[in-house]
Amino acid sequence: MAKTKFKINKKRFIPAVIFVVMLTVLLGSVVFELVLHGNSMMWGSSDMSIEAQKARAEKKNNPYGANKKDPYLVLVNKDNQMTDKDKPNSTKAVEHYTDTATTETCTMETRAANAFNRLTSAAEDDGVEIVLTTGYRSYSTQKKLYDYYVNKFGKSKANKQSAKPGWSEHQTGLAADTSSPEVNYQLTQDYADTAAGKWLAKHAHTYGFIIRYPKGKQDITGYEYEPWHIRYVGTKAAGVIYKNNLTLEEYLGED
Template sequence: MKRQKRIIYLSVALVALLLLGGYAVGHLKEGSFFGLGGEGSKQANDSPKGSENGKPPVVVESSESVKRRAALKKDLEQGLFLLVNKENSVSRDYKPEDLTAVKYFAPDRPEQGRYLRAKAADAFHELSEAAAAEGYEIIVTTAYRSYGFQETLYSNYVKTHGQAEADTFSAQPGKSEHQTGLAADVSSPSVQYQLTRDYIDTPEGKWLNDNAYKFGFIIRFPKGKEDITGYVYEPWHIRYVGKTAAKEIFDEGLTLEEYVEKEI
């Protein structure tokens, strides 16, 4: 009798162990035991790459990116990205307060056109001196123009060429970059200090095209971008935007319009 009871107890214990083992194995497959395998592991593996607990990854900005952003912010605050074109104008009485005489200026041109904003003037002096060090003379023929001066100039072009043609190479008053004090027309003795598209074929014109950005200037009306700028190609017309933007515009082959839309 005792033997039979012992067998019954052992049988019950064995069944209990089997049931418990099956329960444990089932939960191990589901990944609920100690976090191993199964669904719990799948959820962790399905989390976005680089994230933790489903949270977005922390993006650490590089020092170069921080410097770039700071430089662009400073240049923006100083008005270097002021966009003046056929769609954006300045008022009749707009005149920068920091206009400074340019040292390297064509002697036979009106004196009122030898001024640039201080930062642009300093940058042009560096550009002109760097060119001279390599044997090239690049000087300003006209820089700042008042609203009234541009009004007279544009009116004369319209009388001579008609408005449709004049609008392809001359700005209406209030829509000229020259009024910002950030733009200048430059030339060299190789073209008798004239403004001509042949300038790009001269050593000075090529040097300017390849190096202006190093001093914060861009070729404002580049070839092939007439539909964006609204003006024909002018290899002599440079615009100061600061070194950071100038390099990016040069490297990416952009106009100021495209850059402002993209970055500012």
């Protein structure tokens, strides 16, 4: 009987070895984890590095990683106005504009104008006519327009009809009011249902433009839905804004 006392039972030996190996691996990884991250496991996240804290704050203020130094992302709205000195570095006339446009308002900031030309030419290839009604509007032009409305209708009505000088995004040279023959080249919300309006909503971002005052975002932009007013921000920002259904304010974390 003594012989059989130390005889290894093979049926039980193999599962026992597997069990011991697994237990060792498990214990080993717990110990390794404690050594590696012991601090944070014992004291929570209070020892989060300054860099990590900075990154977290940055993400909160800039949720989409916008390059806030990019001049093409300049924000003009109810909280951010331009001065009478602000104007684009260079402007040029776009290719397709209405005959109501002046030698100034048929222009846009040069890079935006080039992008606008690519946009209208691509629309044309799809059988859609899109034209510019107003591009760049200088501070003094905006002032003349605003004063005209004030003289004609009084101040409170004028404030609804026209932006005050310095308050219009058109002063950046990056904004464009567009229209088409379907709405007789007028600026109207009906434009959204035209071939031109639909084409613009679907493709503008490909050329670096966004619908600046989208439907249902008046609380953020301060403007009612304007399906005709597009704004150049560059293709990268426009793509993110389009994909996430944002306003420029939200993209910049300034909403």
